[in-house]
Amino acid sequence: MAKLSIDLKEGKLKKESDVIIGIDLGTTNSLVAFIKDGDPLAVKDEKGKSSLMPSIVHFQEDNKVIVGEIAKQKLVTDPGNTIYSVKRLMGKAFNDLSGHEDYFGYTIIDDDTESLVKIRVRDSFFSPIELSAEILKGLKARVEQVLDETVTKAVITVPAYFNDTQRQATRDAGKLAGLDVLRIVNEPTAASLAYGIGRKEEEDKTIAVYDLGGGTFDISILSIHDGIFEVLSTNGDTYLGGDDFDRKLIDYWLEQTGLKRSELIEQKDLSQAIRLLAEDAKKQLSFEEHFSGSINGHEVSITRTKFEELIKPLVDTTIDRCKSAMQDAGLTVDKVDHVVMVGGSTRVPLVKETVSAFFGQQVYDKLDPDEVVALGAAIQADILAGNNKDILLLDVTPLSLGIETVGGLMDVIIPRNSKIPVRVGRQYTTSIDGQKNLKVAVYQGERDLVEHNRKLGEFILRGIPPLAAGLPKIEIHFLLDADGILRVKAKELRSGVEQEVEIRSQYGISEEEMAKMLLESIKNAEGDVAIRALLEARNEANNIILSADRFLEQNHAILSEEEISKTIGLAGILREKVNGTDKDAINVAMQNLNDFTNPLAHRAMDKAIASAMKGKKIE
Numbered sequence: 279m280a281k282l283s284i285d286l287k288e289g290k291l292k293k294e295s296d297v298i299i300g301i302d303l304g305t306t307n308s309l310v311a312f313i314k315d316g317d318p319l320a321v322k323d324e325k326g327k328s329s330l331m332p333s334i335v336h337f338q339e340d341n342k343v344i345v346g347e348i349a350k351q352k353l354v355t356d357p358g359n360t361i362y363s364v365k366r367l368m369g370k371a372f373n374d375l376s377g378h379e380d381y382f383g384y385t386i387i388d389d390d391t392e393s394l395v396k397i398r399v400r401d402s403f404f405s406p407i408e409l410s411a412e413i414l415k416g417l418k419a420r421v422e423q424v425l426d427e428t429v430t431k432a433v434i435t436v437p438a439y440f441n442d443t444q445r446q447a448t449r450d451a452g453k454l455a456g457l458d459v460l461r462i463v464n465e466p467t468a469a470s471l472a473y474g475i476g477r478k479e480e481e482d483k484t485i486a487v488y489d490l491g492g493g494t495f496d497i498s499i500l501s502i503h504d505g506i507f508e509v510l511s512t513n514g515d516t517y518l519g520g521d522d523f524d525r526k527l528i529d530y531w532l533e534q535t536g537l538k539r540s541e542l543i544e545q546k547d548l549s550q551a552i553r554l555l556a557e558d559a560k561k562q563l564s565f566e567e568h569f570s571g572s573i574n575g576h577e578v579s580i581t582r583t584k585f586e587e588l589i590k591p592l593v594d595t596t597i598d599r600c601k602s603a604m605q606d607a608g609l610t611v612d613k614v615d616h617v618v619m620v621g622g623s624t625r626v627p628l629v630k631e632t633v634s635a636f637f638g639q640q641v642y643d644k645l646d647p648d649e650v651v652a653l654g655a656a657i658q659a660d661i662l663a664g665n666n667k668d669i670l671l672l673d674v675t676p677l678s679l680g681i682e683t684v685g686g687l688m689d690v691i692i693p694r695n696s697k698i699p700v701r702v703g704r705q706y707t708t709s710i711d712g713q714k715n716l717k718v719a720v721y722q723g724e725r726d727l728v729e730h731n732r733k734l735g736e737f738i739l740r741g742i743p744p745l746a747a748g749l750p751k752i753e754i755h756f757l758l759d760a761d762g763i764l765r766v767k768a769k770e771l772r773s774g775v776e777q778e779v780e781i782r783s784q785y786g787i788s789e790e791e792m793a794k795m796l797l798e799s800i801k802n803a804e805g806d807v808a809i810r811a812l813l814e815a816r817n818e819a820n821n822i823i824l825s826a827d828r829f830l831e832q833n834h835a836i837l838s839e840e841e842i843s844k845t846i847g848l849a850g851i852l853r854e855k856v857n858g859t860d861k862d863a864i865n866v867a868m869q870n871l872n873d874f875t876n877p878l879a880h881r882a883m884d885k886a887i888a889s890a891m892k893g894k895k896i897e
């Protein structure tokens with residue numbers, strides 16, 4: 279029986295497709311692909327021009343969201359409301375960005391905490407997950423247009439070095455876009471699959487995947503054994519890519535024309551024009567020996583030889599990273615069976631030649647380097663759909679496993695579709711001063727609130743040393759063995775107290791029940807994520823109120839009456855907002871309090887250091 283669903287946008291009843299789509303969610307560009315008549319196909323835009331969709335989200339005056347090519351055009355005219363490179367922010371705290379704050383042309387909230395970043399657009403706050411979901415929605419719409427069916431299932435790729443938080447964030451973005459993310463696949467694995475590497479069970483191979491995109495470079499060394507891809511090492515540079523080639527070219531042309539950098543800064547359209555022309559020239563030089571054009575009546579030109587001279591240091595840097603990756607993998611280049619080229623910038627002949635020379639072999643470059651990751655994702659999706667019977671599928675856990683954290687939130691420790699056996703550890707802490715016991719409640723399911731998931735069991739870790747909230751370090755380990763039996767261990771690291779229980783996770787849950795839980799999670803994704811955002815904002819706000827109270831208590835001596843009363847006032851507003859349900863209002867109040875107290879905190883810190891110094895003799 280064919281499933282039907284309602285297309286909310288068009289208000290039509292649409293057939294729900296069996297197709298599982300493959301998505302390359304890139305820093306610069308994103309793509310969607312699926313298997314058509316046995317072969318992977320990357321879906322092109324409405325005009326049938328390009329399969330790339332710029333990973334850019336723009337917020338219009340009326341707060342309507344647009345993505346892709348039309349959003350890209352707003353980069354110059356309205357940079358503050360146009361978000362690019364959101365992938366760089368996935369699963370990151372502000373502190374993780376240190377040194378690169380200037381890279382972003384929009385407002386990222388610095389709340390001086392370890393919590394995940396938020397982006398401010400006018401008076402709204404967005405998480406990178408919400409923004410990535412917009413890009414995914416754009417891709418979903420693109421493929422639904424072609425199929426004339428709704429799609430609900432996807433495989434999404436991520437860099438091999440993405441950690442748990444970043445992978446989970448990517449999953450959440452999919453969920454928010456109305457997609458059930460069946461699996462998160464490493465980009466280099468997908469690229470290898472696209473070339474048919476690793477698709478035969480008996481194959482035993484070592485692969486290097488060289489991925490040079492717009493703003494990032496990744497090298498991954500993979501080993502394939504019995505159809506299992508293992509990442510031996512990764513290396514790269516998260517701020518090196520084709521955009522740097524463009525910048526070299528712009529510098530060269532500034533010299534050639536006598537134009538000044540200050541003129542570019544003042545004249546936005548001139549700066550945009552020269553950037554676009556530089557990218558065109560670069561692309562043309564991948565196929566031709568010479569380029570010439572003009573900018574504001576100035577003639578500009580460049581030969582391929584000159585261009586290669588300009589970018590050689592950058593290309594050499596990537597080779598240094600390849601060397602490190604080989605070293606970390608404990609291998610010499612002669613052990614590499616194939617080298618796979620990924621990313622638009624590998625079209626540059628100098629890049630191909632240099633990489634071939636380093637690995638001492640011809641590189642794999644027959645497929646479109648922009649599309650190869652998405653094509654591989656589509657192949658992986660097809661394998662999951664069961665259409666590719668000759669490939670062995672690994673055992674995976676069908677539902678996510680996690681524990682309850684403050685506010686009744688589900689914190690996933692082992693995501694669904696993880697290969698088993700698997701062992702994952704994560705650190706937690708207490709939320710109340712002097713807390714001696716910690717309840718560890720284990721749940722299974724895909725919803726954001728534990729009350730909607732299935733409880734598998736709970737136990738109490740007793741004997742935590744009574745310390746201020748946030749100080750104890752409690753490590754929780756999930757070990758899911760090959761039979762689907764889960765063992766959970768909690769240990770307080772300072773005192774060494776620990777507790778372990780065994781939970782039979784996979785049994786007692788029927789196929790139908792599982793399907794129902796998955797369906798519910800998709801249906802409720804939007805609401806769940808909104809509630810999660812609200813609860814997270816509340817948790818964070820409560821922490822900040824607590825610190826503000828403590829701060830006033832400890833530092834009233836160095837604060838003026840006015841500063842004290844203003845702090846109390848701002849904290850009061852935040853307290854009031856915490857009781858409401860508007861997460862943006864909570865965020866605004868939180869930021870106002872932070873902005874006001876940050877300089878005071880710095881002053882207190884300076885005072886403390888000064889008085890500590892006073893007591894010491896400096897020889």
Ligand code: ADP
Pocket residue numbers: 304305306307308490491492493494519520521557560561562564620621622623624625626647648
């Ligand atoms: P990402 O993985 O970061 O999303 P892509 O793989 O889409 O990035 O690569 C985008 C980069 O590839 C851009 O810098 C673009 O200018 C560059 N590029 C695309 N085509 C060519 C070409 N023919 N020659 C050189 N560079 C190219």
Ligand code: MG
Pocket residue numbers: 304305489491621651
């Ligand atoms: Mg890429």
